[in-house]
Amino acid sequence: MQQPITTESAMARAIELAARGLGRTAPNPVVGCVVLDVDGRTVGEGWHERAGDPHAEVMALAEAGDAARGGTAVVTLEPCRHTGRTGPCTGALLDAGVARVVVAVPDPTVTAGGGADLLREHGIDVVEGTGRDAAAHGNRAWLHAMRTGRPFVTWKLASTLDGRTAAADGTSRWITGAQARADVHRLRAQSDAVLVGGTTLRADDPHLAVRDIEGAAQPLRVVIDSQAQVPLTARVLDDAAPTLVVVAEGADTARLTAADVDVLAVPSTPAGLDLMALLAALHERGVRSVLLEGGAHLAASFVATDLVDEVVAHVAPTLLGAGSPVLADAGITTITEALRLTTTDVARLGDDIAITATVRREH
Numbered sequence: 001m002q003q004p005i006t007t008e009s010a011m012a013r014a015i016e017l018a019a020r021g022l023g024r025t026a027p028n029p030v031v032g033c034v035v036l037d038v039d040g041r042t043v044g045e046g047w048h049e050r051a052g053d054p055h056a057e058v059m060a061l062a063e064a065g066d067a068a069r070g071g072t073a074v075v076t077l078e079p080c081r082h083t084g085r086t087g088p089c090t091g092a093l094l095d096a097g098v099a100r101v102v103v104a105v106p107d108p109t110v111t112a113g114g115g116a117d118l119l120r121e122h123g124i125d126v127v128e129g130t131g132r133d134a135a136a137h138g139n140r141a142w143l144h145a146m147r148t149g150r151p152f153v154t155w156k157l158a159s160t161l162d163g164r165t166a167a168a169d170g171t172s173r174w175i176t177g178a179q180a181r182a183d184v185h186r187l188r189a190q191s192d193a194v195l196v197g198g199t200t201l202r203a204d205d206p207h208l209a210v211r212d213i214e215g216a217a218q219p220l221r222v223v224i225d226s227q228a229q230v231p232l233t234a235r236v237l238d239d240a241a242p243t244l245v246v247v248a249e250g251a252d253t254a255r256l257t258a259a260d261v262d263v264l265a266v267p268s269t270p271a272g273l274d275l276m277a278l279l280a281a282l283h284e285r286g287v288r289s290v291l292l293e294g295g296a297h298l299a300a301s302f303v304a305t306d307l308v309d310e311v312v313a314h315v316a317p318t319l320l321g322a323g324s325p326v327l328a329d330a331g332i333t334t335i336t337e338a339l340r341l342t343t344t345d346v347a348r349l350g351d352d353i354a355i356t357a358t359v360r361r362e363h
Helices: 007-020 054-066 089-096 115-121 132-138 140-150 178-189 198-205 252-256 276-282 296-304
Strands: 033-038 040-047 072-077 098-106 123-127 150-160 163-168 194-196 220-224 243-250 262-266 289-292 312-314 339-351 352-359
Touching: 007 033, 007 040, 007 054, 007 098, 033 054, 054 089, 054 339, 072 089, 072 132, 089 115, 098 115, 098 132, 115 123, 132 140, 140 150, 140 289, 150 178, 150 296, 163 262, 178 312, 178 339, 178 352, 194 198, 194 276, 194 296, 198 220, 198 296, 220 276, 220 339, 262 276, 289 296
Parallel strands: 072 098, 098 123, 150 289, 150 312, 194 220, 194 289, 220 243, 243 262
Antiparallel strands: 033 040, 033 072, 150 163, 312 352, 339 352
């Protein structure tokens, strides 16, 4: 017979389940749920698989059936109390007859928040805060988007140990090895949009779609090309994934629109396109996470405007000495202005190292 587990262990499992929805649930959050019976044994598991599908609590309760009555639902995000494309999770929990709900992170939205109070009003014991940090980290993109009104931006880079992305003659394939390149597809699959600049597009003709991950949802491919010069033969304009070309207001887009290319015009600033306006427009389209795969100058523009939230650096044990730097001038002139990050993960990918770090906002 299955052994009882603690609510902390159940929450750790719920966080694992929630991660399965990354890249699939926008504009909704990722959520995981584990249902324990009255003896503390796992009787149901669920996660939010994609927007419009049943929520994590509903999936877990359906698996648990009558065994949920008098038991505990352990969920990574406060159960919603509103009716959208699906019914409220609070109603499902009440109908199932659970006696206790353990919540990691409160829902910050006006429309869906307040579920914990509603459950308490109906006599259910609600415990909040179990596994909060880990659950919030797993849902950081959505929580950030709800708080700021713009997507969470992760800058993915690949460089040598001495910070080069290409040799002096411009050659760059391949800086990192096969495992690191495969990891890029995992990052894309977990993102709602992948973004590059027009210079990178014309130089490398990247495809930007996810490959070799079974069942992966394709992200929106976003190309920043202020003067609408994207070649109609560019690989990002195929039908493997949706694509959006971002241009400056007033740019001649007739060639692109005639070819049924989705175009978004945003205002310009003295430094280039208004990146905040771009991110706000992506947020309106339901994008909650962006993977920035642009070159050194586009990355510098995002850094200079404080729009990078996380960095994933694939570093190869290689030295070039000369060549293209990983980051162009971002307006940082002295060490006290350096953008400081906190390392959240270090992994080995073959001979390469993947470092994940989040930006410290106190700067």
